[in-house]
Amino acid sequence: xxxxxxxxxSGRMKLSKPAARLLIALxxxxxxxxxxxxxxxxxxxxxxxxxxxxxxxxLGGAFLTMVAFYFGSSDDKPEAA
Numbered sequence: 001x002x003x004x005x006x007x008x009x010s011g012r013m014k015l016s017k018p019a020a021r022l023l024i025a026l027x028x029x030x031x032x033x034x035x036x037x038x039x040x041x042x043x044x045x046x047x048x049x050x051x052x053x054x055x056x057x058x059l060g061g062a063f064l065t066m067v068a069f070y071f072g073s074s075d076d077k078p079e080a081a
Contacts (some may be wrong), residue, residue, distance in 0.1 A: 004072045032059040 015023065017062050038044070044052055 021069075025070065028059070028062055028066055032063045035059055042067075 035052065039052055041054065
């Protein structure tokens with residue numbers, strides 16, 4: 001039976017939003033690099049090649065979105081009052 005209140009999960013570690021974003025970004029970067037390394041150094045069966053190419057496209061787009069989030073020009077804009 002599940003506990004009725006969130007306080008019952010006091011043993012869980014809670015991440016702040018910036019820490020969670022960083023963790024997701026690091027996992028995404030590692031996945032992207034891992035798939036690129038697999039395509040480069042491993043022999044991929046012909047029937048799975050399209051799956052890996054699709055993964056590179058998806059992870060590449062997500063990786064570029066992450067880079068734009070962390071290193072985009074939004075830091076240069078003044079704060080709205």
